[in-house]
Amino acid sequence: MNDPLTYQELAALMKKGAGVSVDPQEMESRPASGFDEYGLDSLGLLGIVGVLENRHGRPLPADADRCKTPREFLDLVNHTLMTGA
């Protein structure tokens, strides 16, 4: 249940929730690239936060939907999932 979120899964969530097709390997290899470069808007990221919160049955930090890059988002989500009770 608390396995870390991968770029692969993030790409699938972006596709399903926001209709954005992105190559997970590209996201991984360009850590500085922002969600906006991939065409994901703030509401799209907010939707992904909601899906993850429902999946794990726990809230993510309030600033989760303000992450600018996939790398930043994965770090925050996985840190929360690993350290949380």
Added chain:
Amino acid sequence: MSTRKARRTVVTGIGVVAPNGTTTESFWKRTHEGTSVLDRVTREGCEHLPLRVAGEIRGFDPVDLIEERYLVQTDRFTHFAMAAADLALDDARIGRADYEGDPFAVGVVTAAGSGGGEFGQRELQRLWGQGSNYVGPYQSIAWFYAASTGQISIRGGFKGPCAVVASDEAGGLDALAHAARSIRGGTDAVVVGAAEAPLAPYSVVCQLGYEDLSVCDDPARAYRPFTADACGFVPAEGGAMLVVEEEAAANRRGARVRAELAGHSATFTGASRWEESREGLARAISGALREAGCAPEEIDVVFADALGVPSADRAEALAIADALGGHGKRVPVTAPKTGIGRAYCGAPVLDAAAAVLAMENGLIPPTPNVVDVCHEIDVVTGRARPAELRTALVLSRGLMGSNAAIVLRRPTATHA
């Protein structure tokens, strides 16, 4: 230098997504042939509801036309609007290269009667079925009246004046007038119109409260305005988007000028007060003629509102006579919407599109399903009527009491 007053608004592009055609060409073919496509309601979840007959858009797959990232965050009404806007821009031969240097020169105006009911229903069902955590964030923008304007603007990169007109069904015409005001104020072009998607369960249930809705189950008899058998109106999906431009800007671009938006006026006479709509509509007609500098005798064809409610039909026939005098009894009146239904705000924009096409083709499309007119107006029935058409009057009323009229003119030879 042209003065502000001289900035005239012309139509250079037409895009139609209607029950009788999802291209402007197929729409016009079925419209002038007088084909009725009214049929039993088949949209999922609507089959058992008391609304039996409507104008559905079938065979429209937005996946073929709109990028996925726009599809997931929009309702069907916005899918129609985006598709119609693409058609209108193609027709006008406007591409990004034309406005990339000045994206603020192009604006977007739509009118909306109800917003995104289907999207909204899905998310509200999640709210009550699973909880607020399961409502997607795009709900916040998808069911909103303004969604189509916003998405067309974002998708096309149009940064000029954007607006949404929420003034009832006649708002479709008010949107055209709003675009003309933007153009008078300095905007070069506006993508303008309306499309609606009222055939989804939640939306249909809302409409069942309208006493003027036809619940007749025979597609040939459900919507017959101006006859003794009039029993209400039939709703429809879809609408039309136009590209309107400042005349000199259109000419500089070498665009084909299809018509001039010469005059508009709107009045309000209250919900379901059809007798009073006589005066309101007559005043709107007179105001539109005045703005267009047009004498009543110059009107060559009237595209009627044609609600299909006896008191409303009578009021409209009298309003035409009040405003046009003796000419009102002679001028051909048509209501092609009897073959497709009323797409709320989309309906008068479809009529405006049909009016431009009628003027270009010298052909007044007929009023399907209507025979034995019981009012003193010359309704074109049966088949299309050839006629030299220079000026058209388009009328619209809304169930909540708005009345509006526009005057469209063929371009003069020097602009053609």
